[in-house]
Amino acid sequence: MEQELESKEIVFLLADDHSIIRQGMEMIIDDVVPNYKVYHTSSSQQIVEIIESKGVDIAIIDAHFPDGNSLHIIPLIKKAKPNVKVLVFSGLEEDLHVLKFIKAGANGFLSKLSEEEEVRQAIHNIVHKGEHFSEMSRNLLVQLVYNPDLINPLSRLTKRELQIAEMYAEGLGNLEIANNLDVKQNTVSTIKKNIFEKLKIENLVELIDIINTHHKI
Template sequence: MSIRIVLADDHKMILAALRSLLEKENDIAVVGDAADGTALLELVERTAPDIAVVDIGMPGINGIEATRRLLAARPLLKVIALSAYTDKRFVLEMMEAGARGYLVKASAGEELPRAIRTIAQGQTYLSPEVAGAVVDEARGHGSIAGHAPAKLGPRERQVLTLLADGNSSSEIGAQLHISVSTVEVHRRNIMRKLNLHGIAELTKYAIREGLTSP
């Protein structure tokens, strides 16, 4: 029986390349792809795959938040993070969200089929470029405890991501089905909790933390 896979990345060329790569594998079946986090959530609900390969830097609902939501709804789903980032904080955030693997995009072409098979067997797979970060964490040499995203609630993370993507308070309210005044309350709370001042700082912070793409 083939391993059922969905792919999520906001770059069409990357999606096409990954699909082409995996379609050459007899034991792997790509059952769908998505260009953003919202579409990914809907795709997984519709197709019930075994593994989701998820880009961290997607617009709207980023890969970290999407992983949290996916695994809350489908605990048996396995997630492989796909990212251009090798920074420790991105690796640890994604693994804490529940991902079973983390692949660096530069090496995904040769590693992805192997990672999928490894994770389908219940193991973990990390690109060599990022494996050290997880080893250090396990040894107690590093931690993202107290890392700012953990201070924010799920709704605040949503608002922060949408703000950083350039949405106005009214646009955010419409997307999240909340009032403009509620959006403003979330904005103030986010700035207070993160000790940030203004949308420029919020945007820089969101990019640095992988909540939105540069």
């Protein structure tokens, strides 16, 4: 099997809106894969078209693009070409996001904070095994069997915390939220702190992203 893969040309698609990321990934592919071809795109809208027209075997894609979200593109890839292996290469927190990409059909998840050797191993795994998941991701998959709500980090919040998180996502501030709920502003601040701790986030931009991605999944 290894010899077959070494002789076969592996066709990659690198989809990321930052060219330096794509160039760096291609350099590692060059080290790891003996016979390959690489196509590039910075647009999520071109991903499925390139995969269909260029005979892509492995798509390495970012989680977010200025013109779209990969979470909605992966099912389109799998529908068009079920055998294409999809590796999500993302700056998102793995423990918060990996399960939703697996659910969408991804064959692997790799953090952009990974060391070069981890990236090399991921490329090797996706080529030779058809998947790449860290020990953390595998543990989360095991936990998911016992706790299906794990795929949605918002399930960690109480009803009140979720209500306030949604208000923040709508652009309301602490005072407006306190007035709407008829509670003290300090109470809202405390709940906000709890929300951030439970979701492992540091700012409202991250909160809004999680609300938009996971709400009503």
